[in-house]
Amino acid sequence: MVSQKKTWKQKILLSFQIVGVVYGQLSTAPLYVFGTIPPSDVDPDNHFFDEEVVYELFSFIFWTLTIISLIKYVFIVLRADDNGEGGTFALYSLLCRHAKVSLLPCDRSINEVVHHEEEIFSEIKVESRARRLIEKHKICHYLLLFLALFGSCMTIGRAVLTPALSVLSASTGLEISLSDVSHIFSSSDHARESISKALKRYVPVPCACVILVGLFMLQSRGTHRLGIMFAPIIAIWVLFIGGVGIYNIFFWDVKIIYKVCPVYMFRFIRNIDLTRWRLLGNIILCVAGSEAIFADLGHFSKKSIEITFVCFIYPLLIVCYAGQAAFISKNLHLENFNHLSESMPSYWKHVCIVLSLFASAVGSQASITASFSVINQCLALNCFPRVKVIHTSKTRHGQIYIPDVNWLLMILSLAVTIGFRDMVKIGNATGLAIICGMIVTTCLLSLIIALCWEKNLTLSACFLVCFGFFEVAYLSACLLEFHKGAWCLVLFLILSMTVMLAWHYGTMKKYEFDLQNKVDTEWLIDIIPNLGISRVSGIGFIYTDLVAGIPAFFSHFITNLPAFHQVLIFVSFKSMPVPCVPASERYLIGRIGPKNFRIYRCIVRYGYCDHVRDTDDFEEQIIRSIGEFISIEQNDLESRESQDGKMIIVGNKASTERTALVPLDEDNLCMKPTDSQISPEIEPFETASPCASAKKKKVRFMLPASRPIMQASVRQELQELIDAREKGSAYFLGQSHLVVRHGSNFLKRFLIIIYHFSEKNCREPPEALKIPHAALVEVGLIYII
Incomplete structure (x- = not known):
């Protein structure tokens, strides 16, 4: 009975921590879902953005949250955990165990020695047509590895973009609030305009940069401590925006609750044009953080994640979006009507600004911890340069901190914030990262349904078509904004994928050379x-x-x-x-x-x-x-x-x-020791x-x-x-020098150059193995590949 009580106490504690770590990004999404819609699209004079469009967009928000976050991730994807671990590589490892598709370095001739004889081989189920097809064609193996690396890059990309977007959106709200206060004490229109320009220039970006630096500096404290610190902030924030949402529903438009009907979605599609379709690229931001539900699974328990989302996060977010949509539909004439702070009652507006500054910093935590988890998995599978991994919890092995990656993410996030200085452009890039990661998860999970769960191929195809169609529609909308900030993500993807592929290629070639030249x-x-x-x-x-x-x-x-x-x-x-x-x-x-x-x-x-x-x-x-x-x-x-x-x-x-x-x-x-202290054994x-x-x-x-x-x-x-x-002990390591064979193509030479650069700038093997330099013996060999 005592152990059962302890278990429930642990679940309650984990559920509380989850609010601040896993659901921070989802909870702060209302700051920028409507706020990232470009001003040219919401200009009332063009008679495009009217009350009916607001209802249609709210219907999209409701069904997107329900279908993707609730049904797909909480009810389905969480079931595809790999012994309690989540993320893209967890799905890839499941496929590697249930089908012979792994491209990781492994000596095939002695596979029976290095694998779990009883555990792993028992997971290879009865031969099926799909399994034979995938195992037979090598191109399928490369495609699956590419999907795993692509999904990992999207997770890392979100860790760069999400902090910049959420913090900049909250700082923009601070600038709006200060501008409103300054107008009270300004007598002339010229003075008001000058103050507004100064605030817009000197408040949002510097304030966002300060918050970002503080957020990344706190990462070394570990997920457990951050969860305890951040959970009250997000809990208060969610309750606050949920309460204001209820107020706005009854004050502005109580009939907004009927607008969740899918008919409004079909009306939006029926009257579709290029301008309307672009708006879906902003609406997809409402599920920002859904990937973290699965990627952060190693930090927390599955049951705690489900309980927190279904009973707390989901209903309050729906109410918040409904209240914001009700306010926008009746206040299209206001200058900043699409910003969340404007939908607050006047006496709560400044409270909202203060809370949003704290919540926006906390909201970025989910994407950062998810990137740590994914990079740790890539490290173990030789798909990422060596970096130091610090385990911040003795009880939960998934709670980690990677210093080098943390500071690199901070620099990139600051660069994005200072470079764009515009939440609309950052929002476009974030939306593309979110939807690309979701499409990868849909593709891999459809294979798991067929190969690992051994369900009917029809069920696997239905999952792929239903969710894939929904996500591809959003992807097309995000690609329309490629020239307006989304190109930043593509540039980051090219850089990170090149490093990962080069490291994997160099590691494979070294291993193949060792295998061929062993004695x-x-x-x-x-x-x-x-x-x-x-x-x-x-x-x-x-x-x-x-x-x-x-x-x-x-x-x-x-x-x-x-x-x-x-x-x-x-x-x-x-x-x-x-x-x-x-x-x-x-x-x-x-x-x-x-x-x-x-x-x-x-x-x-x-x-x-x-x-x-x-x-x-x-x-x-x-x-x-x-x-x-x-x-x-x-x-x-x-x-x-x-x-x-x-x-x-x-x-x-x-x-x-x-x-x-x-x-x-x-x-x-x-x-x-005395005679009594000496053990007879x-x-x-x-x-x-x-x-x-x-x-x-x-x-x-x-x-x-x-x-x-x-x-x-x-x-x-x-x-x-x-x-x-x-x-005493001595430690022998091989110091390899990869040399490309004369006449090799440009791609091979390029990958080896990137591998050399990564190897020289990553963690040295002796340091990773904690080998004392005085006892180290390195033997250099030239590897011609």
Whole structure:
């Protein structure tokens, strides 16, 4: 009963945080949906923008929110989560697991070693016509990867444009409010005009820039803290605009509630022309933030997202838009009638301005956190240059912060704000980013319905046609405004897609070169006695992308310098198309050559949300895993056959009942234990002074005593592993230099140039792996591709 109460408390807390993080953008959309309509289109003198058009646009807003945000995302797309993770790459990883469409670097010959044997292969369902068609044609594989990268770029683009749009719209409201106050104290029309021009020039953009800088500086505090800070602001804002919306409905036009009838949409389409059709590019902004409902799923629970939207956000937003439409329909003669602040009662107008400034900053949070999630997934799948990822929560692995990306987004957002200085142009670019991301989600989800959920192809086609037709109509309206700001998004898309594709291409080519030039393990076994290899004390970690064979850079090293360490460990990282790999299945350990060679292979399997590469205890986990491998190898538990011999998954229940190596914290090492403090099951190993080495290493290991019973050879091998760790570690990395083959086409040369630039300006591998420079050995090789 206690745990159930705790669960409900957690759901309520998450639902409260969601208001400020996930739904901030949706909640602040009323600031710019009507406000981004160009003044030339709303000029009453052209007799175009009349009361009936307002009703028709409100009908579009109601049904767009209902069909896209409520039905599509909350009721359907959230069901396509990847073990609790959302976003474009979550959909792509689902397709990769249910159909063989992955283009990520992977050694196909030993697929059975590096994949989840029981879990992943069981997800490949019965053969179907659609699955065979997609798996057979390579062009489908490239198209799916392109869609995943395209959708990711749209998410990043929204993180640049949305803060600029929402904050600038609120700052424009501040300028309007100050202008109204100044008119009271100005006697002449000339003075009023001069003050208005000065306010328009010096208030909106500078104020927006200050708020944007403050918003991005707060990102390092993490999603949990920001959710607690921002939730009250958005909650008050939504209740405020909902309350004002109810007031406007009853004060201006109570019959507005009947205008949700689809008949008004058909009237709009029946009288369609180019000018009217462009207005749909502004109306699509009412669902800005709907993609974040799915992309931010890793930060919160599905149930909390659903409850908050259905019971709180959706009804209040509908009421707000209805009240704003009722006001606009009766006040078309006012100068700024399409701005939200003008629809407020006079005694609440200034309160609205203050709240909107805070809410607009908070409203950008959803797009920023969604971009962090998407980039983290791209990083794990080798589709984005290496950047530092900081996990801001110990309980929820999806809550992350990426400093480099955060500052880059801030610079781009400031550039857009200062460069355009016009919310209409920024709104056009934002609308195009929103609808493009939604079309990608519709395409990928239609495939998931057929391939993953194994529904009828007719149902998949209906989903694609129904939602796709609705979204393509909005896309055509957004493209009509391409020359009025939307080109900015296309430019950003070209830059980001080029970087992603170049990084993926360079990574693939490096891996293919390593695969073609690797050396068989038999070569290493034969060369050790023949070449007279000297064994140096300590442990040598060789980091390689290969999961079989010897990498070319290491064979090059020992050929020129015939020496390596007493214990040699080949470490490989393999990303899986899953969010997380359980700790019990993460480490796959094998042996290279005879036992007396003391050469091991460790394959570290991780999902696109795992955080294993740059953890402080990573080396300790590898040593523990090899110790477990040595102790259970004699029983051949959970063995797998590979080209190198036996591969054993360590970390399961059977292997953790008794620990092969007992860690001893450095605090305990410096204390001289009394006889009563010495455990009868632990015997210290014979090494140098513990206190002297405690300063150098965080964790040291000891062998267990006679229990559990070990063979003498096993105990000796474990002791040698401990002694080698005490002597120190060295880390071998291959430093690749990609060179394009003479006569290659321009596209290949261009991609490699971009890859070189990205590699030189991204996070270095030693830093990402937390390798001390004093123990680093880099071996350079020229890769001709």
